[in-house]
Amino acid sequence: MHLSINNITFGYNGWPVLDHLTEEIHKGDFVAIVGPNGSGKSTLLRCIDGILKPQAGSILLDQEDVHHLDRPSRAKTFGYVPQESGHTPPATVFDTVLMGRKPYIGWRVRERDKQITSRIIHQLHIEDIAMKDVNKLSGGQKQRVFIARALAQQPEILLLDEPTANLDLRHQLEVLQLLQEVSQNNITTMVAIHDLNLAAQYCSRFIMLKDGKIFSSGNKEILTKENIESLYNVKVKIFHAEDRVFFVPQGKK
Amino acid sequence: MDIAQLDIRYSKHQGRKYLVILVFAILLVLAALAGIVLGSADIGFREVADVMASKASAMEHQIIVNIRLPRILSAIVTGAALAVSGAAMQSILKNPLGSPFTLGISNAAAFGAAFAVIILGAGSTQSGSANPVILNNPYAVTVSAFLWSLVSTGVIFLLARYKGATPEVMILTGIILGSLFSAGMTALQYFADDIEISTVVFWTFGDVGRASWRDFNILLVVVLAAMVVFIRNRWNYNALDAGDEVARSLGVHVERTRLVGMVTASLATAIAVSFFGIIAFVGLVVPHIVRRIIGGDERFLVPASAIFGGMFLLVSDTIARTLLAPVVLPVGILTSFLGAPLFLYLLIKGIGKGYW
Ligand SMILES: Nc1ncnc2c1ncn2[C@@H]1O[C@H](COP(=O)(O)OP(=O)(O)OP(=O)(O)O)[C@@H](O)[C@H]1O
Ligand SMILES: [Mg+2]
Numbered sequence: 001m002h003l004s005i006n007n008i009t010f011g012y013n014g015w016p017v018l019d020h021l022t023e024e025i026h027k028g029d030f031v032a033i034v035g036p037n038g039s040g041k042s043t044l045l046r047c048i049d050g051i052l053k054p055q056a057g058s059i060l061l062d063q064e065d066v067h068h069l070d071r072p073s074r075a076k077t078f079g080y081v082p083q084e085s086g087h088t089p090p091a092t093v094f095d096t097v098l099m100g101r102k103p104y105i106g107w108r109v110r111e112r113d114k115q116i117t118s119r120i121i122h123q124l125h126i127e128d129i130a131m132k133d134v135n136k137l138s139g140g141q142k143q144r145v146f147i148a149r150a151l152a153q154q155p156e157i158l159l160l161d162e163p164t165a166n167l168d169l170r171h172q173l174e175v176l177q178l179l180q181e182v183s184q185n186n187i188t189t190m191v192a193i194h195d196l197n198l199a200a201q202y203c204s205r206f207i208m209l210k211d212g213k214i215f216s217s218g219n220k221e222i223l224t225k226e227n228i229e230s231l232y233n234v235k236v237k238i239f240h241a242e243d244r245v246f247f248v249p250q251g252k253k
Numbered sequence: 254m255d256i257a258q259l260d261i262r263y264s265k266h267q268g269r270k271y272l273v274i275l276v277f278a279i280l281l282v283l284a285a286l287a288g289i290v291l292g293s294a295d296i297g298f299r300e301v302a303d304v305m306a307s308k309a310s311a312m313e314h315q316i317i318v319n320i321r322l323p324r325i326l327s328a329i330v331t332g333a334a335l336a337v338s339g340a341a342m343q344s345i346l347k348n349p350l351g352s353p354f355t356l357g358i359s360n361a362a363a364f365g366a367a368f369a370v371i372i373l374g375a376g377s378t379q380s381g382s383a384n385p386v387i388l389n390n391p392y393a394v395t396v397s398a399f400l401w402s403l404v405s406t407g408v409i410f411l412l413a414r415y416k417g418a419t420p421e422v423m424i425l426t427g428i429i430l431g432s433l434f435s436a437g438m439t440a441l442q443y444f445a446d447d448i449e450i451s452t453v454v455f456w457t458f459g460d461v462g463r464a465s466w467r468d469f470n471i472l473l474v475v476v477l478a479a480m481v482v483f484i485r486n487r488w489n490y491n492a493l494d495a496g497d498e499v500a501r502s503l504g505v506h507v508e509r510t511r512l513v514g515m516v517t518a519s520l521a522t523a524i525a526v527s528f529f530g531i532i533a534f535v536g537l538v539v540p541h542i543v544r545r546i547i548g549g550d551e552r553f554l555v556p557a558s559a560i561f562g563g564m565f566l567l568v569s570d571t572i573a574r575t576l577l578a579p580v581v582l583p584v585g586i587l588t589s590f591l592g593a594p595l596f597l598y599l600l601i602k603g604i605g606k607g608y609w
Binding site: 046049050051071072074075076078079080082085086088089090091092094095096099100102103105114118119121122127130131149153 | 255256259260262263266488491492494495496498499501502503504505506548549550
């Protein structure tokens with residue numbers, strides 16, 4: 001599905017955050033949303049998911065306004081993994097992933113819902129912890145479980161808010177690799193992410209947000225020294241090696 | 254581990270929960286049987302069989318069919334109403350103290366009863382062990398208690414609509430209303446005579462011995478309706494557990510779910526309290542006990558709380574009417590005494606193992 005972010009504006013109780021954003025996102029893109037703290041990355045993801053309703057503009061899915069969809073249909077279209085989830089009541093990993101079937105569940109859970117849940121648990125290699133309480137997992141395991149829950153929604157578009165924060169090096173790679181595979185399976189994937197080097201390694205498109213506006217967007221070519229320096233107000237050095245690009249921060253401007 | 258093994262493990266995990274519910278149900282039936290044969294009149298299973306075969310004496314028929322049976326069934330239904338309401342409120346408000354009682358419903362109902370007795374002149378009291386409260390007009394008291402509970406629920410509802418249906422808004426409003434109504438009750442009592450005051454005090458001691466078949470029928474309908482609401486919403490409540498944002502992204506209408514749950518729980522409690530007076534702690538303690546045994550999954554928590562709550566109140570009532578026989582204690586006194594130490598015990602053991 002083609003996603004159009006169409007001139008959206010959003011503010012929290014009159015506190016303006018997103019200012020007339022427009023962007024086109026193609027099916028199967030793996031999009032990184034980068035930008036300084038408070039630039040509106042999380043807010044943008046919430047607007048796309050429909051958790052927040054933009055005050056102006058629209059989000060179109062193949063020409064259809066997302067806010068005209070009913071709640072279950074929206075939940076079948078967008079999966080969302082929040083930036084942080086605090087303490088939640090004890091629930092097994094299996095039940096947590098099964099929760100992703102919520103928009104499909106009528107009066108009772110069908111065999112098919114359980115099959116999909118099992119399959120996703122299997123795909124994400126979390127079957128060994130399937131009967132454990134989610135609260136008793138490590139940060140990386142939890143992240144996997146929440147991604148699994150979002151995948152159980154069988155979404156067309158997967159939105160993740162800083163999925164690699166709190167993860168060690170290996171788990172960061174694992175999660176991003178997983179998301180890359182997801183996007184290659186034609187599920188459009190958007191992540192808010194701070195690590196530019198990781199984003200550059202895995203993502204195919206980039207949206208740079210600054211002060212609620214799109215500072216720049218496009219493919220890897222926009223990852224230039226000038227763009228990064230003025231986006232974050234820092235000095236960086238840029239290296240190219242093995243077809244990859246690396247940024248090394250040098251200090252404040 | 255392959256997928257088939259995973260399915261088996263999950264089925265086992267679920268099976269244990271069904272088993273717990275089955276055990277609760279069996280215990281409830283046993284408690285009901287004990288309730289029929291225990292008491293000051295000498296009734297055994299033979300007499301019960303006689304009644305069923307319509308061979309019993311008029312006296313036995315009267316005791317079993319018109320006194321014990323409505324009392325037992327009302328205790329079960331009332332316990333179920335209080336427990337499911339408490340369980341639902343704790344879940345939707347994400348607060349271990351969220352129960353219609355802590356949120357002022359009982360105070361509002363007590364105020365309503367006092368209002369009927371003192372302002373509308375609906376009651377006078379004759380002390381006696383069997384039925385200490387004789388109200389000139391019991392319906393006026395019940396209706397007034399219920400209407401004032403509705404006022405309390407309505408204020409919470411409107412404020413939540415206006416300020417956002419967050420747990421904080423709902424809990425704070427409930428607590429404030431609770432203290433407002435108890436202040437109102439004190440003010441009313443200041444203008445009352447001793448007979449009116451004792452009537453009000455007797456009314457507030459929750460007692461399922463006041464039950465008639467008609468009361469039971471009304472309560473049963475209300476409880477079943479409330480259960481349908483809670484069971485229909487079980488996945489919504491489970492989703493709320495994961496956080497409001499996640500629930501929204503799963504398609505849950507968070508505010509509406511909270512409001513509907515809150516109002517349903519309040520109404521079910523209000524009806525029970527209006528009929529039988531204040532029966533404290535059941536709505537608070539039973540869901541905590543059940544959560545520890547069966548877990549927080551609403552699919553199981555709602556029915557398990559209903560059954561366990563019914564059993565809890567029935568056993569309490571049976572103890573209350575046999576402990577000091579022939580004196581029959583109102584069960585409300587017993588649950589208050591049982592509830593406080595039970596709650597403390599749960600607190601010391603860690604309420605609900607990491608639920609809050
Ligand atoms: N619930 C809220 N109510 C009011 N203002 C908010 C709320 N959430 C965020 N904001 C404000 O909106 C702006 C954008 O916040 P947002 O969380 O979208 O930024 P972000 O880019 O995700 O930042 P970070 O990198 O720190 O996660 C900030 O100025 C923030 O203060
Ligand atoms: Mg953020």
